[in-house]
Amino acid sequence: MAMITTVQQHILQQQQDMLKATGREATGTFSWLLSGITLAAKMVEAKIRSAGLIDVLGAFGAENVQGEQQQKLDVYANQALLHCLGLRDSVAALVSEEDEEPVTFNRDPETGKYIIVFDPLDGSSNIDVNVNVGTIFSVLRRLPPEHGTLEESILQHGFRQVAAGYVLYGPSTVLVYTTGNGVYGFTLDPAIGAFVLSNERMQMPEQGSYYSVNEANAASWPEGYRAYLEMLRTGGLGREYSSRYIGSLVADFHRTLLKGGVFLYPPTSKQPKGKLRLLYEANPLAFIAEQAGGVATTGVGRILDIKPEGIHQRTPFCVGSKREMEALRAEPVW
CATH class of the missing domain: 3.40.190.80 (D-Maltodextrin-Binding Protein; domain 2)
Incomplete structure (x- = not known):
């Protein structure tokens, strides 16, 4: 049987590599946080797969803060991410395209160390015609209280991201992410319900067509x-x-x-x-x-x-x- 590497195993391996390189032991917090994203992604993927069979297509009947017509799947994807990530003690705030203001949690800065910013279902207007859509996310580290407020932590430069990624829902469901040490791609294996490593250290060609x-x-x-x-x-x-x-x-x-x-x-x-x-x-x-x-x-x-x-x-x-x-x-x- 061919060996497989799940996204959780991959993160654990990277944490072990960090321990060898720096002597600093990883706490597993980021792995637990990313598991919230992958769980929400699998919930969204399941809804998309059955979009023509259940009542999740079409407009929700309201506009988001951008003045854009919300789709039913926009609302579902947003709720899935808010729920799956809001339960993680390490999350201090969640910022979504669909919500006018950040969702904040009254957690001690020592515990609530991360801010997750996301577009729950980008391109959702394409769902009705069976075209690819995706989830985009960014992870920021909360600033120490003496260096900035929670709002200032949210509005950090992009180069301060500690992780970023997206999930592409299409013929296969793909997760691509980086923590600043290369880009890795994982494909959802429906047989085992896990994202499995499929692209290691992805590189964009120097010139395309x-x-x-x-x-x-x-x-x-x-x-x-x-x-x-x-x-x-x-x-x-x-x-x-x-x-x-x-x-x-x-x-x-x-x-x-x-x-x-x-x-x-x-x-x-x-x-x-x-x-x-x-x-x-x-x-x-x-x-x-x-x-x-x-x-x-x-x-x-x-x-x-x-x-x-x-x-x-x-x-x-x-x-x-x-x-x-x-x-x-x-x-x-x-």
Whole structure:
């Protein structure tokens, strides 16, 4: 029988490696915390698998704080994560796309050490047409009381993330995460109900063959983005590029991680500050991209260097392989 490694076993192995390297023994807190995310992901996956058979498709009948129509599965996924993570003593606060304010817990800073920021079901409007959706999460360490309040702990730079990841619900359900020591992919094995290691130390190719962007908005982009895409289309980087755009952020990012190329969500005249949310979309994906050898920027600066001003702050988002992103930096996109 072939040996398998579950995500829990993988984390334990990394903790043992840390003990050997630093002499500092891991407490197992992070493993317990991540188990809350994987449990919620399996609950969501089960609902998605039966979406056409039970009443979970369609609109919930309310808008979230973003002014977007909530889907029934948005609400379910949000409740699943809040429940599974809220029970963990190590969690000080939970920040969700679906909630206007953070959910906080009156836990001592010595116990409640972590803040989890998440988009419970990104791309949920695609559920009705059976297109991939995903969950995105970011883990921050709470600042010591003498260094900042809980609110200041939530609004930390992206480079201070201690972990980030996403779950992609598709033909298979995949968990990708990093703790700053490489990127690892796990696939849910329905036979045993566990996420099993399937991609070790994932690396984004230095150059790809695809660009991914909603070209219907091109007329309202800054001119530099249109010039950049024209350069890709006409072989300016030494190869011809094909367009691939799913319209589901996690799916588009996952393809870019595996195949290389570039994914763009430029500012528009209607949304000059960008559309994607910094804390629970751009930051975690940027952390993963950098750990895999890629680059993530606003078009002019590193995503992870932005100081957040609010939990639902938006940003332009450009992410991809080194070669494509170097070319983007050379283009005056503003």
